[in-house]
Amino acid sequence: MLSLTACQKESTNNGDNNVSQGDQNEANKVSWWQPKASVTFDWCLDDLKNSDTFTAEVVDVDAFTTTAQQVAALHAQGKKVIAYISAGTIEDDRPDINLLPKEVIGQVYPEWPKERWLDIRQREKLRPWLNSRIDRIISKGFDAIEPDNLDSYSNETGFDISINDTKLYCDFLIKLAHDKGLGIGQKNVPELSAEYSKKFDWVLTEDAFDQKWENDVKPYIAQNKPVFAVEYTDRTSQSTFTNTICPKAKNLKYSAILKKRELNKWVFTCK
Template identity: 70%
Template sequence: MKNVILLLFAASLLWGCRKENENVSADPTDENQVNAPLLSWWQPKAGVTFDWCLDDLKASDTFTAEVVDVDAFTTTAAQVAALHKQGKKVIAYLSVGTIEDDRPDANLLPAEVIGKIYDEWPHEKWLDIRKPEKLQPWLKSRINMILSKGFDAVEPDNIDSYDNDSGFDISLDDTKRYCDYLIALAHQNGLGIGQKNVPELADTYSKQFDWVLTEDAFADKFQDDLKSYISLNKPVVAVEYTDRTSQSSFSSTICPKAKSLGYFALLKRRSLEKWSFNCQ
């Protein structure tokens, strides 16, 4: 009987610790907050429906998809909670490879890590991801903000600086080391995290990221590079853009291919406002 009582006592302590970790309240000003590890995070399964909207959300906005990917900064905690009440999982879109000139946290980055202007997005500048220790206060602040708003996961954008004129000599191996850091940072805080583009990572990193989100994978013909995610029952979300693919071509050509591969395909305007069209 003593042994049974001791086992029950130990189990109650373990359960209490788990609940304490699950209900931790993130303080965006506390750098140590991100060091409190959680025991699990949201891990979606292949086949989940998805929507992506980086416009400011309105109170009247509703989504039919099970998962909604929205801007980490402009989306409020109340809006995240409202989406949760609708039964949605909510992903925070976040740049981790550039700094945008309209974000309030640029002062957390030392000048030495800020590089050239991103040609396609002139309000952003590339960052030197070879020095994650220099980026750490900035990244932790962003993660704490995401935690404080109640997001379920992170979409880390702009991890492809190795393939751009960033002003730094960044290699694919540097990118992999940075991904290792980002994945650990997200998971130790109970957040899911997805791979964004960079198909070269898929075979290895499908085991570490929780899903993959691509842009124009079918238009650029790298869709087959993502199959390892499906083999692990993890989602592949293939977003195609209307400036490359018409709605009729999307329906007649891409949708059958996506379905055969087990991907969720979504047609969006490149501005990523509310409008979406997916395979029926």
């Protein structure tokens, strides 16, 4: 089952009024969705239809093309809904590209030629753009954020970005999300898992079993947080997924699915 847990912000009482410390704490409380390990998951970045249904308890969809009405329809089905955004690149077909100053936009991401890497070291220059994306997500009623492209430190971005820069940016993203009542997950970057399983609310992996780093994200299970393990059909057959990956995933308490690389509605799940 899913749970909602409150996170207490610090508050102070300067003695100038009759509000008790307990009352102030209650007023300043911020809550966000914090799922538990083994919750079921699906991921679809195709444009949704209003009639679409999903069997999984958690559904991850595009923050821009998904409407508030579609999010509400998924909630009516009892789903929690995650908003996909890129946090490390800018896509040239998104309407908010003008919120980024030119000096933070770097080289083209070769695997995705419509995207360019961002200089995540310049966090304050990225803040208006990120806040705009988060406000869009909140206005549509999403429960959480999937921030993609956190691995700029291992790519040719045009900037000298280190893994420590990535950690600082992750801290920045987590605070932005949690302060506004949204959950947020780690996307890939398995080397962050030991430290950031205590900070992010779940982890989403791509081809972790195929690439043999599935054990790197086990710290999330130790925190009773989900591992959403996505394998792709261009690397893993349905038979391999069923006979090899599913038993491993079940033993690890991961929520594993097989998807097509284009992340359309098609999904193959463990039985």
